Amino acid sequence: xxxxxxxxxxxxxxxxxxxxxxxxxxxxxxxxxxxxxxxxxxxxxxxxxxxxxxxxxxxxxxxxxxxxxxxxxxxxxxxxxxxxxxxxxxxxxxxxxxxxxxxxxxxxxxxxxxxxxxxxxxxxxxxxxxxxxxxxxxxxxxxxxxxxxxxxxxxxxxxxxxxxxxxxxxxxxxxxxxxxxxxxxxxxxxxxxxxxxxxxxxxxxxxxxxxxxxxxxxxxxxxxxxxxxxxxxxxxxxxxxxxxxxxxxxxxxxxxxxxxxxxxxxxxxxxxxxx
Numbered sequence: 001x002x003x004x005x006x007x008x009x010x011x012x013x014x015x016x017x018x019x020x021x022x023x024x025x026x027x028x029x030x031x032x033x034x035x036x037x038x039x040x041x042x043x044x045x046x047x048x049x050x051x052x053x054x055x056x057x058x059x060x061x062x063x064x065x066x067x068x069x070x071x072x073x074x075x076x077x078x079x080x081x082x083x084x085x086x087x088x089x090x091x092x093x094x095x096x097x098x099x100x101x102x103x104x105x106x107x108x109x110x111x112x113x114x115x116x117x118x119x120x121x122x123x124x125x126x127x128x129x130x131x132x133x134x135x136x137x138x139x140x141x142x143x144x145x146x147x148x149x150x151x152x153x154x155x156x157x158x159x160x161x162x163x164x165x166x167x168x169x170x171x172x173x174x175x176x177x178x179x180x181x182x183x184x185x186x187x188x189x190x191x192x193x194x195x196x197x198x199x200x201x202x203x204x205x206x207x208x209x210x211x212x213x214x215x216x217x218x219x220x221x222x223x224x225x226x227x228x229x230x231x232x233x234x235x236x237x238x239x240x241x242x243x244x245x246x247x248x249x250x251x252x253x254x255x256x257x258x259x260x261x262x263x264x265x266x267x268x269x270x271x272x273x274x275x
């Protein structure tokens with residue numbers, strides 16, 4: 001890949017590619033990276049919100065490139081890689097943030113939606129990491145931040161049956177890549193937020209349920225989660241879960257007997273009225 005971004009690696013600004021950057025944690029991460037002096041490549045399905053965010057971040061001095069892409073399309077990661085190369089941009093950090101869930105239940109969910117979940121949150125992060133990591137290793141600098149979830153550290157729940165297992169895979173894959181790239185200058189971290197104040201629950205239709213089922217102290221802001229994630233990947237931590245209580249819950253789920261842990265998360269599903 002040719003050197004780009006108007007200068008040698010030593011004297012140019014670094015550039016981060018963020019998927020699912022149109023809202024929520026993705027947009028919050030974009031703001032953190034801009035504050036930290038990075039240029040940005042923002043991608044998501046919706047062009048309008050990306051353009052609004054790009055205009056905001058440009059006022060802070062960042063150079064922002066918008067590339068609209070739908071990662072549910074299996075061909076999208078390669079197209080995105082080629083679009084970046086066509087603009088002579090170099091990706092120094094990759095944030096795999098795009099994601100969504102379906103909570104109606106395994107048998108009630110359209111198989112096409114499940115296929116899209118697997119593509120967006122499992123296959124695409126793997127493919128994008130495989131496409132962009134070699135250049136990072138060659139330059140001796142890189143960051144890969146995979147936005148997973150506290151759900152990936154817990155037993156799977158009924159209703160959103162595939163979400164937790166997908167995020168668990170992403171955590172394990174991040175840990176493996178973290179070990180494999182040790183000493184190369186490329187940091188790999190899985191970010192595992194719990195309940196976060198974003199539009200995520202509006203999209204999957206659980207806003208009313210989660211708002212009434214869980215107290216305000218269990219919720220974190222997207223801005224806090226984004227800062228924790230940025231600091232963790234800079235420190236080269238293999239994984240980070242924001243919030244003391246979230247770590248307590250994950251620890252309980254890990255050390256409780258399976259039947260008790262499943263009963264605990266089964267109560268979660270009942271509070272959300274999904275099973």
